[in-house]
Amino acid sequence: MRALNLARTLLVAASACLPLLSLAAPKAATGDFGPPRGEPIHAVLTSPPHVPPPTNRNYPAKVIVDLEVVEKTMQISEGVNYTFWTFGGSVPGSFIRVRQGDTVEFHLKNHPGSKMPHNIDLHGVTGPGGGAASSFTAPGHESQFTFKALNEGIYVYHCATAPVGMHVANGMYGLILVEPPQGLPKVDREYYVMQGDFYTAGKYREKGNQAFDMEKAIDEKPTYVLFNGAEGALTGDKAMTAKVGEKVRLYVGNGGPNLVSSFHVIGAIFDQVRFEGGTNVQKNVQTTLIPAGGAAIATFTAKVPGSYVLVDHSIFRAFNKGALAILKIEGDENKGIYSGKELDAVYLGDRAGPNLAAVAQATQAAAAGKLTADEQAKAGQALFAGTCSVCHQGNGAGMPGVFPPLAKSDFLAADVKRAVNVVLHGLSGKVTVNGQEYNSVMPPMNQLNDDEVANILTYVLNSWGNPGGQVSKEDVKAQRAAKPPAQNQAKE
Numbered sequence: 078m079r080a081l082n083l084a085r086t087l088l089v090a091a092s093a094c095l096p097l098l099s100l101a102a103p104k105a106a107t108g109d110f111g112p113p114r115g116e117p118i119h120a121v122l123t124s125p126p127h128v129p130p131p132t133n134r135n136y137p138a139k140v141i142v143d144l145e146v147v148e149k150t151m152q153i154s155e156g157v158n159y160t161f162w163t164f165g166g167s168v169p170g171s172f173i174r175v176r177q178g179d180t181v182e183f184h185l186k187n188h189p190g191s192k193m194p195h196n197i198d199l200h201g202v203t204g205p206g207g208g209a210a211s212s213f214t215a216p217g218h219e220s221q222f223t224f225k226a227l228n229e230g231i232y233v234y235h236c237a238t239a240p241v242g243m244h245v246a247n248g249m250y251g252l253i254l255v256e257p258p259q260g261l262p263k264v265d266r267e268y269y270v271m272q273g274d275f276y277t278a279g280k281y282r283e284k285g286n287q288a289f290d291m292e293k294a295i296d297e298k299p300t301y302v303l304f305n306g307a308e309g310a311l312t313g314d315k316a317m318t319a320k321v322g323e324k325v326r327l328y329v330g331n332g333g334p335n336l337v338s339s340f341h342v343i344g345a346i347f348d349q350v351r352f353e354g355g356t357n358v359q360k361n362v363q364t365t366l367i368p369a370g371g372a373a374i375a376t377f378t379a380k381v382p383g384s385y386v387l388v389d390h391s392i393f394r395a396f397n398k399g400a401l402a403i404l405k406i407e408g409d410e411n412k413g414i415y416s417g418k419e420l421d422a423v424y425l426g427d428r429a430g431p432n433l434a435a436v437a438q439a440t441q442a443a444a445a446g447k448l449t450a451d452e453q454a455k456a457g458q459a460l461f462a463g464t465c466s467v468c469h470q471g472n473g474a475g476m477p478g479v480f481p482p483l484a485k486s487d488f489l490a491a492d493v494k495r496a497v498n499v500v501l502h503g504l505s506g507k508v509t510v511n512g513q514e515y516n517s518v519m520p521p522m523n524q525l526n527d528d529e530v531a532n533i534l535t536y537v538l539n540s541w542g543n544p545g546g547q548v549s550k551e552d553v554k555a556q557r558a559a560k561p562p563a564q565n566q567a568k569e
C-alpha cells in the first residue's frame with residue numbers, strides 16, 4: 078500500500094515536471110490531437126527573410142495555405158538576370174507556419190503566365206511524395222490536398238516535377254515550420270535564410286541574361302552559392318538587424334540542389350541548434366551542417382555590436398560564389414567581451430559592400446555604347462576595394478618594401494597596357510616603382526572579367542595623382558588572349 082502511494086507520488090511529480098522539460102527540449106510526440114477546432118484560419122505567408130508570427134494557439138485548427146507558383150526574372154547578382162521559378166514570388170518561397178496537430182488544406186496555384194507545370198513536396202507531410210502526388214499543377218490551374226501536421230519541426234518544401242533537379246535549381250524551395258503544441262520559446266527576432274546553389278551558362282558575375290546550365294548542375298559545379306536567391310539579398314541596406322541583448326532565432330534551410338552547407342556566423346556562437354531540424358538541441362555550436370533538403374533552427378544572443386557575417390564555411394563559396402549575408406547588431410559596445418576594431422572591410426571585400434549599383438550602371442551604359450571614364454571609375458572603385466586594396470591599400474599607397482604603390486606610380490604611367498597584363502597574368506621578380514625596388518609576387522587576378530579589369534584600371538588611372546585615361550574591355554580582351562610578357566612570370 079505504502080509502496081503504491083510512493084509510486085503514485087513519483088508519477089505525479091514526474092508529470093508535473095514535464096511541461097518544464099518540454100520547454101527546454103520539446104518532446105517529439107507524434108501529434109494527432111484530434112479533429113480541427115474553431116473557424117478555419119488562413120495561414121500568414123511571408124517572403125524571406127521574414128517569418129510569420131507565432132500561431133499562439135493551444136488547439137488544433139484547420140489552416141488554409143494559398144501558395145502561388147510564379148516564374149519570374151530577377152537579379153541573381155548586380156547586372157545579371159536569371160529566370161527563377163518561385164513559390165510565392167521569392168527565392169526561397171514563402172515561409173509557412175502551422176502548429177503540430179493542425180489540419181492543413183493546401184492550395185497550390187500555378188500562375189497563368191507560367192511555362193511549366195509544377196507541384197510541391199513538403200517534408201513535413203506524411204503521405205506519398207509529401208504532397209507531390211496530389212499537387213501536379215499545369216499553368217493557370219490550381220490543386221488542393223489536405224494533410225495533418227503530425228510531426229513538429231522545421232521542414233523543407235520543394236517542387237518535385239521532372240526534371241526535379243532543374244526545378245529545385247531554379248529556386249523552387251522554402252520552409253514550413255510545424256510548431257510544437259506549446260510553441261517555441263519566445264525570442265526577440267526571427268529570420269528566414271535559405272541557401273541554394275545556382276548554375277548559369279555564363280561565369281560568375283558575367284552580366285546580362287543568364288540561362289540555366291544543365292551540364293554544370295549535373296557536374297555539381299555551381300556558378301553561384303547564395304543565401305536567399307541573390308548575391309546581396311542580405312547585405313548592405315538589406316542586411317538583417319538586431320539590437321545588443323536581443324535573442325535571435327534563425328530558421329536556416331538548404332534547398333541544394335547539390336551542395337551541403339557548413340553554416341556559420343562569423344563572430345557568433347550559437348547558444349542552441351536544433352540540428353537537422355529535429356528535436357534534439359546541440360549547444361555552443363560554431364558551424365552546423367545543413368544537408369541539401371534539410372534545415373536547422375539556430376539561436377544566439379547578440380552581445381557585441383557589429384556586422385556578423387553568415388557564410389557557408391566552405392569558404393570559396395562565400396567569397397567567390399556569393400554565399401554571404403549580414404546580420405547587423407546595433408547597440409553599446411561591451412569592451413569586457415570584445416575590445417573593438419569593427420569588422421575588416423578588406424576581409425569581406427566587395428561581396429559585402431552596400432551594393433554594387435555603380436557596377437550595374439556601368440554595365441548598362443556599356444551595353445548602350447556610351448560609357449564614360451567617370452562611370453567606369455565609379456564601378457572600378459567598388460571592385461578595387463574588394464580586390465586590390467587588400468595589398469595596395471585603399472588609398473593606393475601600397476606598403477613599403479612589400480606592395481608597390483599604385484598612387485603616382487611611374488611604372489603604371491609608363492605603360493598602361495603592361496598594367497592590364499599585370500592584373501590578368503600577375504607579376505613576379507624585380508620591379509622598380511618610383512625608385513624603390515620590389516621583388517615579390519602578385520597573383521593573377523584572372524577571376525575578374527574584362528569589364529571589371531577595365532573599370533578597376535580606369536579607376537586607378539584617374540585616382541591619387543595618376544595621369545588619367547581609360548581602359549576599355551576590348552583592350553583587356555586583347556591582352557587576355559595574348560601571351561603574358563616574359564616579365565610576368567607568375568604561374569596561372
Ligand SMILES: [Cu+2]
Nearest residue numbers: 195236238244
Ligand atoms: Cu516546379
